[in-house]
């Protein structure tokens with residue numbers, strides 16, 4: 001399986017895993033095929049077997065440190081893959097093996113799980129990783145060495161008074177993303193109650209071997225990520241995507257509320273829910289204007305007010321228009337506008353960039369007049385193209401005509417002006433209403 005684009009886990013086939021992994025098979029046989037997730041030996045055996053079978057990774061963690069469940073950790077990383085691939089400056093919306101990406105794993109833990117999954121799945125990536133806990137830090141370094149990944153990682157043991165995104169101490173100027181599974185609990189009582197399932201109808205899914213200093217932070221996950229938000233308001237574009245996991249939906253909502261209050265308009269919300277187990281939430285935000293694809297930026301499981309503005313607009317082709325005519329309409333319409341435009345007829349997809357509202361009636365009239373003048377003077381298209389060369393992009397978009405669904409799909413790729421994006425979608429749609 002190609003790890004670079006390996007999809008998220010939906011379930012785990014324990015029986016098949018037992019056939020592949022001898023050590024896990026012993027656990028499986030001992031429990032007669034019924035795994036006890038409250039037993040630390042079982043959960044360690046499962047984690048090790050999955051990492052080996054699915055990622056070719058070897059893991060050693062001290063018994064008193066967090067042993068990470070693989071599906072939920074991988075699903076976060078695979079969500080980050082889509083987030084980064086869909087905000088690729090080339091607008092390709094695909095994994096680019098040549099793209100060098102630098103990430104930071106805040107609080108990497110004894111397993112260095114996120115760092116290892118990123119490095120193993122994306123060979124051109126490098127990772128920075130921090131932790132305050134000496135034992136976890138040393139164990140993380142051991143795991144990276146054991147898997148021959150240490151040369152692509154920069155490890156830093158920090159102290160709590162240092163920034164959570166310590167660019168200066170890491171000797172790094174910019175980052176493409178941060179990943180973080182923060183300590184979820186506000187104090188020892190909160191941790192004990194939550195892990196014992198007090199106040200919940202169902203028991204916790206798996207035993208947690210995490211020590212108090214790994215799992216507890218003042219203010220819990222909300223307190224920890226509020227610090228990341230505050231640092232992000234200073235660092236801004238020096239990190240393209242700030243992301244974090246949350247144990248509670250209420251914490252994810254509070255962070256989105258804080259981001260909105262601070263004027264952040266580009267964010268994404270994800271949910272991790274493997275096999276109906278404990279749900280986890282992911283929030284990502286950015287001060288850069290590349291827009292993530294709708295399918296990962298907006299999950300349906302949270303109230304609308306916490307979702308970012310949609311980055312996709314679809315409409316059905318009128319019955320009177322066939323797909324060939326629709327493709328022609330889209331291409332011709334874009335060519336008449338003062339935009340950079342690249343249409344690929346084989347895939348019926350075009351990508352364009354505009355400096356502003358160049359489809360307004362006034363702008364179009366003026367543009368057409370200039371085009372006529374240029375044609376009359378014999379300099380033709382070339383001069384008009386020159387005006388696009390140094391253009392500051394206010395909106396980038398992709399338009400696809402889907403023959404199978406008879407739909408036009410408009411995607412927002414770049415830009416911070418929601419009104420401009422809505423106006424553009426309206427213009428594309430109207431051109432089909434007229435014909």
Ligand SMILES: C[S@@+](CC[C@H](N)C(=O)[O-])C[C@H]1O[C@@H](n2cnc3c(N)ncnc32)[C@H](O)[C@@H]1O
Pocket residue numbers: 066067068073106107108109110111112113114130131132133136158159160161164180181182183184213214215217
């Ligand atoms: C819940 S654990 C996550 C470990 C690992 N990333 C995982 O997902 O299994 C939180 C980690 O954050 C670390 N941590 C706590 N405060 C920190 C700080 N100020 N800077 C960096 N790491 C910190 C803890 O030591 C712990 O390893």
